[in-house]
Each structure stands twice: as structure tokens, then as C-alpha cells.
Amino acid sequence: MTQRAILLTGATGFIGSHLVRRLIGDGWRVHVVVRAESSRVLLDGLGDDVCFHVHDGTTEGMIKIVKDAAPVAVFHLASLFLAQHTAGDVTRLMRSNVEFPAQLLEAMAVNDVRMLINTGTSWQHFRNLEYNPVCLYAATKQAFDAILRFYVDNNAFKAITLKLFDTYGPGDPRPKLVNLFQRAAVSGAALAMSPGEQLIDLVYIDDVVDAFMVAFARLQAGLVEALEEYGISSEAPLPLKEVAATYARVSACPLNIDWGARAYRPREVMQPWTAFERLPGWHPKVDLASGFARCL
Numbered sequence: 001m002t003q004r005a006i007l008l009t010g011a012t013g014f015i016g017s018h019l020v021r022r023l024i025g026d027g028w029r030v031h032v033v034v035r036a037e038s039s040r041v042l043l044d045g046l047g048d049d050v051c052f053h054v055h056d057g058t059t060e061g062m063i064k065i066v067k068d069a070a071p072v073a074v075f076h077l078a079s080l081f082l083a084q085h086t087a088g089d090v091t092r093l094m095r096s097n098v099e100f101p102a103q104l105l106e107a108m109a110v111n112d113v114r115m116l117i118n119t120g121t122s123w124q125h126f127r128n129l130e131y132n133p134v135c136l137y138a139a140t141k142q143a144f145d146a147i148l149r150f151y152v153d154n155n156a157f158k159a160i161t162l163k164l165f166d167t168y169g170p171g172d173p174r175p176k177l178v179n180l181f182q183r184a185a186v187s188g189a190a191l192a193m194s195p196g197e198q199l200i201d202l203v204y205i206d207d208v209v210d211a212f213m214v215a216f217a218r219l220q221a222g223l224v225e226a227l228e229e230y231g232i233s234s235e236a237p238l239p240l241k242e243v244a245a246t247y248a249r250v251s252a253c254p255l256n257i258d259w260g261a262r263a264y265r266p267r268e269v270m271q272p273w274t275a276f277e278r279l280p281g282w283h284p285k286v287d288l289a290s291g292f293a294r295c296l
């Protein structure tokens with residue numbers, strides 16, 4: 001009996017690598033799309049449980065990857081995230097966040113693969129608006145949303161977009177808050193931060209992966225008519241100052257933070273997006289204190 005297959009982009013990242021392990025644990029054969037230069041460190045130890053496909057940058061190459069993988073569904077997590085961009089970043093953002101996933105959709109259409117779980121960002125909704133990108137990264141995610149809607153309407157795709165907030169967990173290599181706090185706690189050095197009044201919505205990695213699996217189950221059950229979008233929030237955002245205080249309490253390590261030493265970023269998200277639909281059958285289980293304890 002042929003093992004059921006899933007194709008996944010972004011598998012070499014923090015969230016993607018956790019999702020790969022969950023899928024393997026559930027009995028799926030996981031195929032991942034990587035670039036030649038992609039680091040595979042976060043997938044170490046998985047051996048033959050993962051089949052790697054190196055994308056050459058062309059649509060034809062992507063069509064062959066999808067044909068060879070023959071997946072039941074595709075999880076698209078790959079993206080280039082930049083909170084602020086320079087002129088030199090524009091082409092990279094477009095290629096990573098618009099061109100690459102558009103090639104993926106075309107390859108799915110050619111190979112009659114119709115189920116997709118896509119990854120968006122709450123930053124597409126600055127000031128809680130239906131669409132208002134915080135930055136160019138968020139605008140490129142929205143641009144792909146428009147392309148996805150075309151494929152859904154014209155190719156009978158069934159798709160779910162999960163719009164993520166901030167994520168965290170043990171072993172996260174990204175320069176996120178938890179890593180900043182950990183380094184500051186160990187060194188005792190002053191950590192220059194903004195005034196700290198912005199609300200931070202942190203979702204623990206296990207909850208994030210659960211959301212992807214719940215969305216996948218919804219697709220498999222035939223509950224999705226076309227395209228659905230959901231926000232994956234902790235539903236308990238806290239001011240940055242309180243997040244830092246929670247970390248210091250859980251770790252029993254005081255943090256030397258110089259509040260106000262840095263200005264807020266342009267278009268700083270002071271109030272996270274709240275006007276989102278909630279994914280049926282999913283809710284966050286790990287509160288912030290428990291998540292910090294697991295990170296420690």
C-alpha cells in the first residue's frame with residue numbers, strides 16, 4: 001500500500017519543521033520543497049521520513065516536484081519575513097512571497113492537487129482594518145491572497161489561509177522576544193527596547209501546529225467550499241512590559257530592560273488584529289507562563 005503523501009514548503013523553518021514532525025507522527029510521507037542553499041539543520045534526524053525536492057526557481061521545475069510527490073494536499077509556509085525593507089529587498093520579497101507560491105499553485109492545478117493550507121499574517125490588518133498592510137512583507141502576502149483566490153475560483157481548489165500572530169517555542173532560532181530575554185537574563189546586560197506599551201499576541205508552537213492539523217482535517221472532511229481565512233491568536237495579548245515581567249517571573253531571572261531606549265517602529269502594531277474568524281475546532285491551550293516554562 002502506497003503511503004499517503006503531503007507536500008510542504010517552509011519545512012526548514014521553525015514552524016515548518018515542527019509541522020513536518022507532526023505529519024510524520026501521524027503516518028504521512030512528507031515531501032518538502034527547498035532551495036539548494038537552504039539549511040536543513042532543523043530537520044536533522046528525520047532521515048528517510050522526509051523526501052527533499054530542490055526547486056530550481058522555474059514553474060516547470062515546480063510542476064515536476066508536485067508530480068513526483070503526488071500529494072493529497074499542500075501546506076504552504078515558506079516566506080521571506082522582513083519587518084522593514086530596503087530597496088535591495090523588494091525583488092527578494094516578490095520572488096519569495098508572490099512568484100514562488102504562484103508557481104506552486106500552477107503546479108497544483110496542472111497535477112490536479114486541489115487542497116491547500118496557506119499561511120498569512122495578522123500584519124495584513126493594521127489598525128484592525130479588512131486590509132491595511134503593516135509593511136511590504138504583509139503587502140506581498142496579500143498579493144498572493146489575490147492570486148490564490150483566482151486559482152480557487154478557476155480550478156476548484158479548496159483552501160484555508162491561517163493568519164498567524166507572533167509564535168514562539170523551545171529551540172526557536174529566530175531573533176524573537178524569548179531569545180532576546182534569554183540572552184539578557186544570562187548576560188545581565190541592559191536590553192534596549194521600545195516604551196513597551198504595544199500589545200503582543202504570542203502563540204506557542206504546539207498550538208500553532210495544532211491549528212494547521214485542524215485546518216487539514218477540515219479540508220479532508222469536505223467542510224470547505226472554496227477559500228476560508230482564520231486568525232490564529234492566543235486571544236490573550238499583553239503589553240510588552242507585562243510579557244517581559246512574565247518571563248522574569250517564570251525564569252526567576254530579573255531582566256535589565258531600558259524601556260524607551262528605542263523608538264517604536266514606523267507603523268508599530270500597538271493593538272493586534274481582533275476582527276478575525278476563529279478556526280472551528282481549535283483554541284490555544286498553552287498560556288504564556290506555561291509556554292515560557294517549556295522554553296526554559
